[in-house]
Amino acid sequence: MIHPHDSAIVRTLGRIVVPVAQLFGFYVLIFGQHGPGGGFVGGVVLAASMILAILIFGVNADDSRLAQIVLHGDGLGLLIFAGVGGLCLIGGGQFLNYTHLEIPALDEPSRHYLGIMLTQIGVAADVAVTGVSIAISLSFEGDEVSHG
Amino acid sequence: MTFEFPLLVLLIMTAAGAIVVKDLISAVFILGSYSFALALVWALLGAVDVAFVEAVVGAGLATVFFLLTLFRMAEKDTQIRRPPVPWIAFVALPLLAILLLYGAGDLPAFGDPLSPASTHISPEYLENSVEQTRTPNTVTAVLMDYRALDTLVETIVIFTAGIACALILRRGT
Structure with missing residues (x-):
């Protein structure tokens, strides 16, 4: 089990750094279609911020509550990704061919744009959850309450 | 430089x-x-x-x-x-390095527009990805659209790694 850190400097700095890192992760995720970054990097940054919260405040602390909530979403990102592919199948096309995302108001490039954005969110969710999950697995010692 | x-x-x-x-x-x-x-x-x-x-x-x-x-x-x-390094490493590794450097001499120059990697399908992506997907970052367009199935399987690999870690390490209680 990871014990909470007792240094005031580390805890105070953690309260500042963790939200900024999470904001940066979302920025990288959303901005991935227009600049460097994307779903994978955004997910890793989000995972790193939550792991930092766990390392500083401990697994069961209130300040790392987000990491515990996130663990319940294991597999959700994969479901989003494969679900977009399934929607393309329902639309009458090939798996993951976003042209067949049947949304009436959108023309073809916009459907591709939407498909890319949704799959990026899926990848980011999957990577973030898996990162936190592996970190908690690695620090697991058998007698604590497990989540997810 | x-x-x-x-x-x-x-x-x-x-x-x-x-x-x-x-x-x-x-x-x-x-x-x-x-x-x-x-x-x-x-x-x-x-x-x-x-x-x-x-x-x-x-x-x-x-x-x-x-x-x-x-x-x-x-x-x-x-x-x-x-353990101490075996003597054969001092002979074999420099030979391997010479071989690799010899092979590297035949690689196309960096950024060569006529190299095989730049002539096959890359121009297709670079020229058409913006109008086909409205995504200025071509890397994202290739990863998430043209090669989305590869990315899906990569995501499955990551998911499997997380599940395997949980199954092996969170044993007990």
């Missing part, structure tokens, strides 16, 4: 340091700095997305996972004794 030589020296020094050092925790930190230098190399070559991934995963997440693993181990297991 100015940065290439110092970066090469830095890469070789950090890579060698990670191998030579006796304490595994030090090796992990040196490996992290190696990843960071490698990210600078990618950025210098213009591959910003790869540099981003290398900096975040190699220098960030992988280091944390290595450290969490090492903290579970006993003190004596994080110190390693290396």
Whole structure:
């Protein structure tokens, strides 16, 4: 089990750094279609911020509550990704061919744009959850309450 | 050109340091700095997305996972004794290096527009991805649209890694 850190400097700095890192992760995720970054990097940054919260405040602390909530979403990102592919199948096309995302108001490039954005969110969710999950697995010692 | 030589020296020094050092925790930190230098190399070559991934995963997440693993181990297991290098390594490895350098002479020049990698399907992506997908970042367009199935399987691999870690390590109670 990871014990909470007792240094005031580390805890105070953690309260500042963790939200900024999470904001940066979302920025990288959303901005991935227009600049460097994307779903994978955004997910890793989000995972790193939550792991930092766990390392500083401990697994069961209130300040790392987000990491515990996130663990319940294991597999959700994969479901989003494969679900977009399934929607393309329902639309009458090939798996993951976003042209067949049947949304009436959108023309073809916009459907591709939407498909890319949704799959990026899926990848980011999957990577973030898996990162936190592996970190908690690695620090697991058998007698604590497990989540997810 | 100015940065290439110092970066090469830095890469070789950090890579060698990670191998030579006796304490595994030090090796992990040196490996992290190696990843960071490698990210600078990618950025210098213009591959910003790869540099981003290398900096975040190699220098960030992988280091944390290595450290969490090492903290579970006993003190004596994080110190390693290396056997002496066999004499054949001093003969075979330089030969291999000469062979690789000889082969590298035949590689196309960096950024050569006529190299096979740049003539096959890359122009297709570079010319059409913006109007086909409205995504200015071609790397994202290729990863998430043209090669979405590959990315899906990569995502499955990551998911499987998380599940396997949970199954193996969260045993007990």
